[in-house]
Amino acid sequence: MADQKASTSIEAVESGLAAQGYIASRQIATAVYLSQQIEKPILVEGPAGVGKTELAKAIAAWRGMKMIRLQCYEGLDEAKALYEWKYAKQLLYTQILKDKLGEVLGGAQTLHAALDQLHDFGDVFFSKEFVEPRPLLQALEQPGGCVLLIDEIDKSDAEFESLLLEILSDFQVTIPELGTVSAITPPTVILTSNSERDLGDALKRRCLHLHIGFPEQRLEERIVESRVPGISQTLRRQMVGFIHEIRSLDLKKLPSVSETIDWARVLVLLQAAELDTEIIKDTLNVLLKYEADIEAAAPQVTTFIAKAARSNVFG
Amino acid sequence: MRENLHRFFRAARGVGVHVSPAESIDAMRAVAQVGISDRAVLRDALLLTLAKSRDEKLALGDCFDLFFSQPEPRQDQPEADNNDTPQDADRTPSSGAPEGLGPLAQMLLSQDRDTIAAAIASASGAASLSDIRYSTQRGIFSSRILDAMGLQRLRDDLEELTATNPAQAERLRAALDALREAVRDTVSQGLALYAREEAENLRNEILRNAPLARIERRQVAEMRALIRQIARRLRERYSKPRKRQRRGHLDVRRTLRRNAAWGGVPFLTAWKRKHRDRPKIVALCDVSGSVAQVSDFFLLLIHSLHEVVDDVRSFAFSSHLIEVSEILESKSPEEAMSEIMSKVGFGSSDYGSSLVDFEKGFMSSLTPQTTVIVLGDARSNNLDPRADILRRIADRSKRLVWLNPEGRLAWGLGDSEMPRYATFCSVVRQCATAQQLERAVSDIVATYQ
Numbered sequence: 001m002a003d004q005k006a007s008t009s010i011e012a013v014e015s016g017l018a019a020q021g022y023i024a025s026r027q028i029a030t031a032v033y034l035s036q037q038i039e040k041p042i043l044v045e046g047p048a049g050v051g052k053t054e055l056a057k058a059i060a061a062w063r064g065m066k067m068i069r070l071q072c073y074e075g076l077d078e079a080k081a082l083y084e085w086k087y088a089k090q091l092l093y094t095q096i097l098k099d100k101l102g103e104v105l106g107g108a109q110t111l112h113a114a115l116d117q118l119h120d121f122g123d124v125f126f127s128k129e130f131v132e133p134r135p136l137l138q139a140l141e142q143p144g145g146c147v148l149l150i151d152e153i154d155k156s157d158a159e160f161e162s163l164l165l166e167i168l169s170d171f172q173v174t175i176p177e178l179g180t181v182s183a184i185t186p187p188t189v190i191l192t193s194n195s196e197r198d199l200g201d202a203l204k205r206r207c208l209h210l211h212i213g214f215p216e217q218r219l220e221e222r223i224v225e226s227r228v229p230g231i232s233q234t235l236r237r238q239m240v241g242f243i244h245e246i247r248s249l250d251l252k253k254l255p256s257v258s259e260t261i262d263w264a265r266v267l268v269l270l271q272a273a274e275l276d277t278e279i280i281k282d283t284l285n286v287l288l289k290y291e292a293d294i295e296a297a298a299p300q301v302t303t304f305i306a307k308a309a310r311s312n313v314f315g
Numbered sequence: 316m317r318e319n320l321h322r323f324f325r326a327a328r329g330v331g332v333h334v335s336p337a338e339s340i341d342a343m344r345a346v347a348q349v350g351i352s353d354r355a356v357l358r359d360a361l362l363l364t365l366a367k368s369r370d371e372k373l374a375l376g377d378c379f380d381l382f383f384s385q386p387e388p389r390q391d392q393p394e395a396d397n398n399d400t401p402q403d404a405d406r407t408p409s410s411g412a413p414e415g416l417g418p419l420a421q422m423l424l425s426q427d428r429d430t431i432a433a434a435i436a437s438a439s440g441a442a443s444l445s446d447i448r449y450s451t452q453r454g455i456f457s458s459r460i461l462d463a464m465g466l467q468r469l470r471d472d473l474e475e476l477t478a479t480n481p482a483q484a485e486r487l488r489a490a491l492d493a494l495r496e497a498v499r500d501t502v503s504q505g506l507a508l509y510a511r512e513e514a515e516n517l518r519n520e521i522l523r524n525a526p527l528a529r530i531e532r533r534q535v536a537e538m539r540a541l542i543r544q545i546a547r548r549l550r551e552r553y554s555k556p557r558k559r560q561r562r563g564h565l566d567v568r569r570t571l572r573r574n575a576a577w578g579g580v581p582f583l584t585a586w587k588r589k590h591r592d593r594p595k596i597v598a599l600c601d602v603s604g605s606v607a608q609v610s611d612f613f614l615l616l617i618h619s620l621h622e623v624v625d626d627v628r629s630f631a632f633s634s635h636l637i638e639v640s641e642i643l644e645s646k647s648p649e650e651a652m653s654e655i656m657s658k659v660g661f662g663s664s665d666y667g668s669s670l671v672d673f674e675k676g677f678m679s680s681l682t683p684q685t686t687v688i689v690l691g692d693a694r695s696n697n698l699d700p701r702a703d704i705l706r707r708i709a710d711r712s713k714r715l716v717w718l719n720p721e722g723r724l725a726w727g728l729g730d731s732e733m734p735r736y737a738t739f740c741s742v743v744r745q746c747a748t749a750q751q752l753e754r755a756v757s758d759i760v761a762t763y764q
Contacts (some may be wrong), residue, residue: 010349010356019653026355026356026359027359027362027363030349030356030357030359030360031363031364033348033349034345034348034349034360034363037344037345038341038344038345038347038348040341045369087576087577087582088576088577091577091580116456166472198551201367204367204368205335205338205367206343207366208345208363208364209363209364209366209367209372210363211369211372
């Protein structure tokens with residue numbers, strides 16, 4: 001009974017994402033479904049350009065929620081990720097309220113009395129008015145929930161990871177002057193990583209770990225179909241088959257899904273009806289980003305076309 | 316099912332996937348959401364919650380397939396038995412078996428594979444097969460499972476039958492043999508599932524303390540894996556140097572700059588940070604005779620510490636010295652080592668002329684941040700040791716560490732020049748086993764922290 005519900009809901013996720021132009025494999029759909037059900041962030045790892053960031057966008061669009069993006073980089077700290085005090089505003093207000101303060105404190109005879117009176121005001125200058133929320137805090141304050149995308153977490157410093165732990169496990173942050181801010185609606189958190197460095201165990205433990213690799217041929221064809229509708233079926237098959245052959249080479253940077261889509265667009269623009277050596281050699285620079293890679297792949301083009309064509313006959 | 320999941324977690328730990336209690340709770344919750352009827356979805360869910368890297372996903376995927384290829388133990392076994400017996404009783408006349416046989420005998424004679432498999436599975440649950448740790452325990456677990464299935468009763472039945480119905484007894488005996496085989500397979504599978512971790516720990520423990528110079532050929536690959544593990548551990552420990560922030564002196568220039576917006580009122584302070592060097596290592600390795608193996612592992616270890624060590628240059632020598640950094644970086648450990656050996660190995664060692672080679676060619680690579688590590692037994696075949704060069708090396712570098720595979724007792728005996736060299740070294744230590752190697756390298760890296 002529950003099983004039935006689960007598999008239909010996973011299909012619902014799949015079709016929901018597909019409606020936004022994101023063709024998800026079953027693993028991805030399961031991960032999205034589970035993250036919703038057990039309220040856990042998803043840590044997405046995989047090579048560049050397989051649609052890690054796209055996934056977050058698609059989820060946001062599908063659920064009609066706002067997406068808040070935090071791009072990580074070396075040296076990112078809590079002032080830029082979490083919150084910051086509006087120093088200038090604080091300074092300005094103290095200047096404006098100077099006279100007022102004089103009035104208030106005028107009656108005090110001793111320093112002690114003045115201090116006591118000041119204490120009665122409480123921490124006016126360290127109140128919510130003076131907090132500038134940065135992406136993480138913004139995400140917690142969205143009343144309708146949101147999709148929080150923490151992009152390329154592996155680029156940030158190890159210290160920043162520890163900062164995230166509280167948010168990821170409890171959906172709350174602690175600001176020393178204000179206390180703990182909890183999420184109104186727990187946001188859907190997606191973290192992406194290109195595995196440039198190993199992430200800490202503490203962070204991994206708090207997340208569902210999803211690895212998106214290069215898609216299978218069928219899936220990739222569907223992705224191209226949804227992204228580049230103008231392409232003919234034969235050409236689509238051929239080009240995806242060709243790319244799969246290219247991925248078997250030992251290259252510096254293998255072409256990923258984003259390159260496939262770009263290439264499909266280029267081929268449509270050039271009004272190619274079918275792949276041939278000429279057109280591939282002209283457009284190989286869309287697919288491969290290094291001169292050495294192009295040189296390595298160029299001699300193989302003819303055999304790859306033949307192979308791709310042969311596999312199509314049986315596929 | 317919960318019992319099964321717990322056994323699965325145990326098996327997962329066996330294949331090296333780190334399953335913490337928190338993760339197992341997550342997995343439970345995930346499984347509760349997706350249900351167990353769709354095995355592919357169940358697999359995805361477990362892989363998502365438990366495995367945290369690509370390697371772990373592969374290992375866990377295999378483990379899942381192996382684990383769920385076993386039939387599930389039946390929870391309702393006692394009831395099922397009761398249900399089965401009358402059926403069997405109905406069937407007995409057709410198969411010609413006499414009344415009054417035990418349940419096991421009836422089951423075997425009925426040749427019902429599924430029932431037998433389920434019975435084996437539930438008996439292995441009763442015998443707590445998941446506790447199996449060593450291959451030597453296979454026998455005892457097999458007999459425990461057979462006992463749990465009612466072997467005693469079967470023996471009695473068999474004896475009785477031999478007297479009354481020899482043909483039937485023959486069939487039963489054959490079935491019993493098949494059963495024994497099936498149980499043995501189950502136990503082997505259980506061993507593969509649950510005992511991997513334990514066996515590996517034990518083997519590694521032995522390996523760590525085995526003298527590197529004398530390990531057998533078949534252990535070399537295992538040793539390499541162990542060295543890689545050690546490298547990983549060292550990397551994890553040292554690759555993230557803790558910054559000592561907000562300590563020491565105020566950085567006036569940066570503070571003023573940062574607070575320019577507030578008219579120089581220092582809202583934010585900037586502190587001078589302690590600058591810390593990452594290790595630079597120059598390694599000189601003796602590759603002659605018995606030291607070669609140790610050098611091999613040492614070089615493998617040093618060169619897999621990329622995240623921790625800034626810069627490594629390695630040199631190999633026996634009678635003369637060459638730089639081998641390039642070879643080690645570009646080739647697999649096996650190929651690299653054989654290439655190095657073909658270039659400089661197998662000669663009789665001459666520390667003097669090797670040191671001369673180093674001074675002539677590479678002395679300029681030493682900086683005050685460099686740690687020089689010499690690995691060798693300091694047996695120079697009574698040739699001039701040229702300790703003066705070693706002194707100059709020590710003067711130019713931060714530290715000079717000598718790792719000697721021989722025990723302290725042998726230093727200075729025969730043609731060993733160790734005492735002479737030792738006067739110029741910051742540290743001299745014995746380094747004969749993987750454990751000592753780990754400690755030595757860990758100490759070297761720690762001095763930079």
